Amino acid sequence: MPSALPDGEPVPSDGSLPASALDGLGRRPFGFYLHVPYCASRCGYCDFNTYTATELRSSGAVASQETYADNVVAEVRLARKVLGDADLPVRTVFLGGGTPTLLPARDLVKMLAAIREEFGLADGAEVTTEANPESVDPAYLAELREGGYNRISFGMQSARPHVLKLLDRHHTPGRPEACVAEARAAGFGHVNLDLIYGTPGESDDDWRASLAAAVGAGPDHVSAYSLIVEDGTRLAARVKRGELPMIDDDVHADRYLIAEEALSAAGYSWYEVSNWAAAPEGRCRHNELYWTGADWWGAGPGAHSHVGGVRWWNAKHPAAYAQALTEGRTPGLGREVLAAEDRRVERILLELRLVEGVSLDLLTDTGRKAADRALADGLLAAGPYGLGRAVLTLRGRLLADAVVRDLVD
Helix, strand or coil: CECCCCCCECCCCCCCCCHHHHCCCCCCCEEEEEEECECCCCCCCCCECCECHHHHHHCCCCCCCCCHHHHHHHHHHHHHHHHCCCCCCEEEEEEEECCHHHCCHHHHHHHHHHHHHHCCEEEEEEEEEEECHHHCCHHHHHHHHHCCCCEEEEEEECCCHHHHHHCCCCCCCCHHHHHHHHHHHHCCCEEEEEEEECCCCCCHHHHHHHHHHHHHHCCCEEEEEECCCCCCCHHHHHHHCCCCCCCCHHHHHHHHHHHHHHHHHCCCEEEECCEEECCHHHCCHHHHHHHCCCEEEEECCCCEEEECCEEEEECCCHHHHHHHHHCCCCCEEEEEECCHHHHHHHHHHHHCCECCCEEHHHCCHHHHHHHHHHHHCCCEEECCCCCCEEEECHHHHHCHHHHHHHHCC
16 A cells, blocks of 8 residues: 555545446445554565554554554445445455554454445455464464455565565564465465565575575465665665665566566466466455456555545545544545546556456557557567457566556557
């Protein structure tokens, strides 16, 4: 959940949506994202909307972790009022942060229970929480599983101590792998490990070791992201001072190729540029809601929502978020109604990153000519999922941003 919020028009105090957004509600997949903004400490590369206890105290207003679940429950109930009585069984729930597992397991179960009570969960619903490896143990995981969670995502990032230290990650090497086994023992059917590549000081061999450790742990999903040096972070300040080198694009490309080789050899298949699954059922269905333009309600400070072409975002600070709900107001800070052209462009931006590719019908004449050039250059291939679709090749994945820019023209 990035820390910066865009501009937009005000959200009505009751959170009501235009009739156009509610039209077709229930015919599109619907999910919930719950943002938990608390962290034990701030990682040097993190630009997300997160807060440590010290940061909250120094702000002059304390937003208590002890009452946070009640605030989210209040927003879930607000969502039910705003969306009316449409039959909306929730297909996916995703708790992100921050570190959701800094809260007691009973609080995570309480938030999920509110969604179940207000909306109901679809058969086979995917329910995920992110977790810091040091913030869970077998008893905690068992309580989550009993409460309805069936997928968990651990922030591993690296298996190398010096890389973890530079990233300000405070977990013991080997602990994420142990967590996979503990989650499996608790009954979790799906487990993800998040990895980061391109950290200053990381070598190719370091990256290979991290991939080997992740694969050896046996998750059914692996995410691998290149390190992005975000303005305003401690990492960016260190790079600016010359303490650390900036990793160039060629290094990132080499690390991506190493990941593709290692994960493919281990039986994982890419389905989105940065995500690999051991089988189709291991894909993160919640993220697929985002990538395919479905509907979701984002609860929590700074959380973004999208329903029927209307996108809105909540107040960033936990205190402002809690105050709005206490006063019976929406915590929504701003919103935008997406024009048809905006939605077309977003579909191209997101769908091209998927293994199913993008429909050529979405492209203008200029975009089709760009697609023809990309096909000739080996950046795109004809999609295997139906005629009239284009899919990124491996080389195209390395240059995905540039390919997309050409196609949306």
